[in-house]
Amino acid sequence: MHGTVQTRHARAGFDPICRGYSLRNLANEFDVSIRTPAEIRQAAVRLREAVETLGPFQIIPCDDIACPAPMRDAEGRILAEEVFGWADRSDWYKHKNLALEDPISEACRYESEPFYMVDGRFITLHANEFLSSIDASSQDRWLGSNPASGIVVPVHMAMGTIGALGLYVFATGFDVAAVFQHYADDLFIMGHRFINGYRKVTQRSRQLSASGPHLTKHEVQCLKWAAFGKTDEEIALIIKRSTSTVRFHLNKAAVKLNTSNRPQTVVKATQLGYIGQYPVRSKQSG
16 A cells, blocks of 8 residues: 555665755745645645655644544545545544544644654654653554654644644655654644645634734733632732732633633633743732
């Protein structure tokens, strides 16, 4: 099933480091941007052609790791089947627990830079203890067999959506580390252009107004403490304001974010980057 790709590269005397593409040229040579639904298939073909210059990779792009629905072109045809050569095993996306149990999806939640996998391990440019604890050797449940190696580009997008560009190699003995070293930056650019573009033309968000929400300093301060589980009364003591003032700020934030309760407001504010992972400081702490 993967013999076509492997044989083509074998006949060509494939050498990934001597193909003549520099780090910048690969992404520039193959424009995979998507501006309209009609460009989805053409961009997918260009992505496949670009990756073919690097080695016997098979591509699985995903615009949302939380949803197993496959990416499709403007006519509704599944890209994995029609463009990326998964016609004989394309039902991988039908597994309902894919997003919860697939090790690639798990790894993409904890890493935003490209990484590669070999010998059942994920390897990153910078140490990541979360990835070190994930077993990458269980892909056979989803793909039918375990890839020998591969490169993954996580794509973290607006509103907390995470996509991924997976490049799998089923042939043994291929030096995926060398390709990663030379072309990780190109794949990062191409993966983000392709998946972000696809997402924008197929999932236009109506959750926010065109002008977008503009939260005030006090609204953000109250939301940050709410995210830490503080009650209205506790927040009021921390910021030295009345409970009614705290509720006023939280209600105003909910109206701006078009949410109906506190947890939903906190989640959306987090998605939009108003709430980080660092603790807030009270007036007492300066």
